[in-house]
Amino acid sequence: MTQHLTSFLEIDSQSDFTIHNLPYGIFSESNPTHKRVGVAIGDWVLDLAALTAHGLLKIEGNQDYFNQPTLNAFIESGKHNWQYVRQTLQNLLSANNPTLRDNAELRTLVLRPQNAVTLHLPIHVPGYTDFYSSKEHATNVGTMFRDPKNALLPNWSELPVGYNGRASSVIVSGTDIVRPSGQIKLPNSERPVFSATRKLDFELETAFIVGKPTSLGQPIAIEDAWDHIFGMVLLNDWSARDIQQWEYVPLGPFNAKTFASAISPWVVTMDALEPFKVRGPVQQPQPLSYLQENIANSYDIQLSVEIQSPKSQTADVICQTNFKYMYWSMAQQLTHHTIAGCNVQVGDLMGSGTISGPTEDSYGSLLELTWNTTKPLTLANGEQRGFLEDGDRVIMKGHCEKDGIRIGFGQVENTILAAHRFDFQETEEVSYETV
């Protein structure tokens, strides 16, 4: 059992940011270019650059890891430093350490109210890969788009299917999403039309961040893979289903997903997640030996999605699920990614794939929740949703709770803006209902 720690700071029992968590992010105050590393604790941000300046955090070699616009330099400095900083901060914040507790002036210098800072993309993402590791999600999509009798393709059970995403459009929570436009093939027309997407969707995912690089041609053995993972974030892998369906055969999704992939601003470390480890689903058939692990290789992370209509003051929870349903583990994903020789870099973002659970209210996308609009959702204010409408806000949350200890991811939320108007808008608008 994990030791309960308490902080001298007043932290709500339902806070995601307890002393057990200490996730890393990038923040600024009035000067938006002065970005630096902070750690979330309760309603505050602990300023690691300020802590260092005041001699409370000393890293070997005196590298400036915290006056940085991304976490990459700190992450690259290695696991030894990750653990040293975590221990140092837990000690500084603990109820029985007087250093900050009894020094109001020092506290003012190193702690900022979270609601007074701006949070930025925490990572420079050199590469973004998205997996497809929920059996329930892959089965649902295969049933709708291909063949219900052979919903799961033969390769799905043998390897963690994944594809390269677009790193340039990875954005932080809070960034607005312009409804994308592109080619859409309507069922009864011979040729595609150019239009704003009518099937704008979210995908509830988590993603892990690579903490230790490899060289080209150097596969990661499954037993070493966990050492290459720094932490996790929530990921909304924004998708335009109608663009996707027209474009994705044979080379995979492209414009349907490259317009935005949003992550939560706080990176929760694997050390913080350690108490919440569980065994993943039994894998049948047993994977080839390069993918075999016989350990608790999943995490009990409760996840939810909320939608807030622009006509409503409150958000509706429309999905509740759990990371533990994922079939393929993060170690299996990373090992498979490198097995043919591909190198990984610090900051690489590896999405889980949409996380759907076994029940209809645990599906991680509107495509599945509304079964491609055939079963629209009814919101609390009476509005219906097949896919997302302009002005909708989508909020994803995640947390772990066990033995009275809680840690969480905060949230990733974005609001939909109306599509661009193009000069060459060539086809008439087709109303949503006709699609």
Added chain:
Amino acid sequence: MTQHLTSFLEIDSQSDFTIHNLPYGIFSESNPTHKRVGVAIGDWVLDLAALTAHGLLKIEGNQDYFNQPTLNAFIESGKHNWQYVRQTLQNLLSANNPTLRDNAELRTLVLRPQNAVTLHLPIHVPGYTDFYSSKEHATNVGTMFRDPKNALLPNWSELPVGYNGRASSVIVSGTDIVRPSGQIKLPNSERPVFSATRKLDFELETAFIVGKPTSLGQPIAIEDAWDHIFGMVLLNDWSARDIQQWEYVPLGPFNAKTFASAISPWVVTMDALEPFKVRGPVQQPQPLSYLQENIANSYDIQLSVEIQSPKSQTADVICQTNFKYMYWSMAQQLTHHTIAGCNVQVGDLMGSGTISGPTEDSYGSLLELTWNTTKPLTLANGEQRGFLEDGDRVIMKGHCEKDGIRIGFGQVENTILAAHRFDFQETEEVSYETV
């Protein structure tokens, strides 16, 4: 007609690197960390950092664009500077300019023999996208892997199909290729085996390099697209066909291509390519208006592939084709890439897709040249090839020639090394012939 320029340097009439070309690269000498920008001219490299130090190249603002390990800073400085540097260098190298011509000491300081320098990856590649824009290639692959009657999928003629590649494994010519391993599904077995690929292939491509970035949500109009392109390189998009065939449905190629994508070291500018513009193939059906251009939007670039067996002293030409066969133009590719809102960054690499021509000796991959091993190639020394063997060297070359003016890309070449031996090698080796 282009004006013929002559240099005071002796340049072979068959050289790729005439005064009309002036491609940019990154080189170092004895100290491998002192990387800097050079321009290829005949058998020499013109050192732009040295030129600047000696006051012969003055860029506004005195930014240090040339003492850099990549071309990105120079490219990002904008088209005005690209043109200014090109004009300055053509002037300095011309037969009637005495500055370098009559100053042997100065020449020694700024010109290095190409065979005495090391060439590096010229670009930091933030994103790598690969298109699929040869109709002949798409038809050949569709015929072999799917259905000869419907070889070309319906979306192919409507949009430049593309997918995200893996940027981390973009490598420069000369880097050895370790034969990748992974999951392969043999025709008569129920489950995949883990094995080194038996179907290692090249793909003859060119790629363009983005020179001007965009913001998220800002599509590039087709008439502006050419302004966003800095130059071109040769690209060998290494592929493992057996891994590809098992993994690629439904999300596209992944491990089959992420192990290496090799580019030529010299970036040929669009300014140098200008005299070789031609019209691309007629597009039928006429594309949607966002993709329409009615100009010479292709280039007459002669391309070839050679294989050198480790048992041979010479290389065999096995493919001769031309860039002008490509159905979708680079402007159409870039416009389509951004139409849904995806942003591009300076240095982004955009592969053409395999360049196959109309005849059997103009196919840009062994998959097509040997029709998936059913028509093996016979090399000059009598050896046969279905796919590549360990020790094989693959060399791709490209050049343009018109009105007595020649410019070229040099080459991209790599040699195949034997696969890793894995501890967990679980399945017996299956000989090549049985696949």
